[in-house]
Amino acid sequence: MSVSFPASDMPVSPLPAPPLPGTEDRWALFLDVDGTLLEFAERPDDVRVEPTLYALLAELYARLDGALALVSGRSLGGLDALFGSPPWAMAGLHGLQLRHADGEMRETKVSASRRTLVLHTAEVLARAHPGVLLENKDMAVALHCRSVPEHYDTLHTEIKRLLPELHGYELQAGSQVLELKPVGMDKGKAVAELLERAPFAGRLPVYLGDDLTDEHGFAATNLENGISVRVGAREPTLAQYSLPGTSSAQAWLFRVLNVLKQGAVPHAYPFGGNA
Numbered sequence: 341m342s343v344s345f346p347a348s349d350m351p352v353s354p355l356p357a358p359p360l361p362g363t364e365d366r367w368a369l370f371l372d373v374d375g376t377l378l379e380f381a382e383r384p385d386d387v388r389v390e391p392t393l394y395a396l397l398a399e400l401y402a403r404l405d406g407a408l409a410l411v412s413g414r415s416l417g418g419l420d421a422l423f424g425s426p427p428w429a430m431a432g433l434h435g436l437q438l439r440h441a442d443g444e445m446r447e448t449k450v451s452a453s454r455r456t457l458v459l460h461t462a463e464v465l466a467r468a469h470p471g472v473l474l475e476n477k478d479m480a481v482a483l484h485c486r487s488v489p490e491h492y493d494t495l496h497t498e499i500k501r502l503l504p505e506l507h508g509y510e511l512q513a514g515s516q517v518l519e520l521k522p523v524g525m526d527k528g529k530a531v532a533e534l535l536e537r538a539p540f541a542g543r544l545p546v547y548l549g550d551d552l553t554d555e556h557g558f559a560a561t562n563l564e565n566g567i568s569v570r571v572g573a574r575e576p577t578l579a580q581y582s583l584p585g586t587s588s589a590q591a592w593l594f595r596v597l598n599v600l601k602q603g604a605v606p607h608a609y610p611f612g613g614n615a
């Protein structure tokens with residue numbers, strides 16, 4: 341799916357907060373992880389899922405009859421480790437890996453020689469830029485610049501120069517991260533694939549995300565007349581609604597849960613943040 345933005349010199353109007361579900365609405369929630377549910381940390385392994393967040397997601401999952409999915413750049417294995425092998429559907433590596441609600445899995449196949457070449461290239465780049473952290477996700481490799489943001493632009497240029505040698509791979513830029521991943525999948529395609537099957541089919545997609553990679557998810561959601569929600573302030577965006585940060589996203593999800601439970605909107609979120 342190609343994602344096109346409004347011209348960057350167009351004035352950007354502030355986006356409204358997302359609505360809450362009406363009593364007749366049947367929502368399907370698609371949730372990005374880092375920067376949306378979890379605040380960014382210095383290193384990928386530094387983040388934790390608090391029991392309150394897990395409980396919130398588990399209750400939403402139950403109230404939505406299972407129509408909740410994580411849609412992440414992390415691998416399925418990484419998501420399982422982080423969330424404790426949750427029962428809900430998950431798209432990992434930007435949709436290159438997918439575990440459906442019924443547990444069925446599919447994964448893009450990449451030859452071992454291709455993966456080795458890409459990993460070797462990323463290792464050379466990381467060594468040349470001290471402080472850049474290499475995250476090996478097997479078929480994809482991320483180079484993190486959060487500790488050394490000054491390396492981001494040169495690394496970006498160097499990766500683009502090397503890409504023609506890495507057949508079948510593309511560059512996915514993100515928040516202080518540059519990732520080499522196999523072509524062919526993005527988060528929008530993952531959302532579309534999930535929407536074809538139970539329990540997502542026939543429901544209204546509601547997508548929360550913060551990063552460039554989530555723009556594919558917003559585009560797929562908008563195509564279905566769903567609700568696309570940017571978390572944070574990254575521009576430009578195809579999202580129709582916005583929440584200021586991760587605690588606001590959690591607070592808004594808590595209000596959604598309460599509407600689903602009782603048809604009533606509570607006044608305060610007990611764990612901090614405002615929706």
Ligand SMILES: O=P(O)(O)OC[C@H]1O[C@H](O[C@H]2O[C@H](CO)[C@@H](O)[C@H](O)[C@H]2O)[C@H](O)[C@@H](O)[C@@H]1O
Pocket residue numbers: 372373374375376379380381382383384385386387411412413414415475477482484485486514515516517519551553
């Ligand atoms: O699609 P997401 O669920 O948002 O995953 C995107 C990437 O998230 C992780 O990296 C980001 O979060 C780290 C922890 O806060 C942070 O240290 C890093 O700078 C961020 O880019 C993850 O490590 C990547 O594999 C994901 O692609």
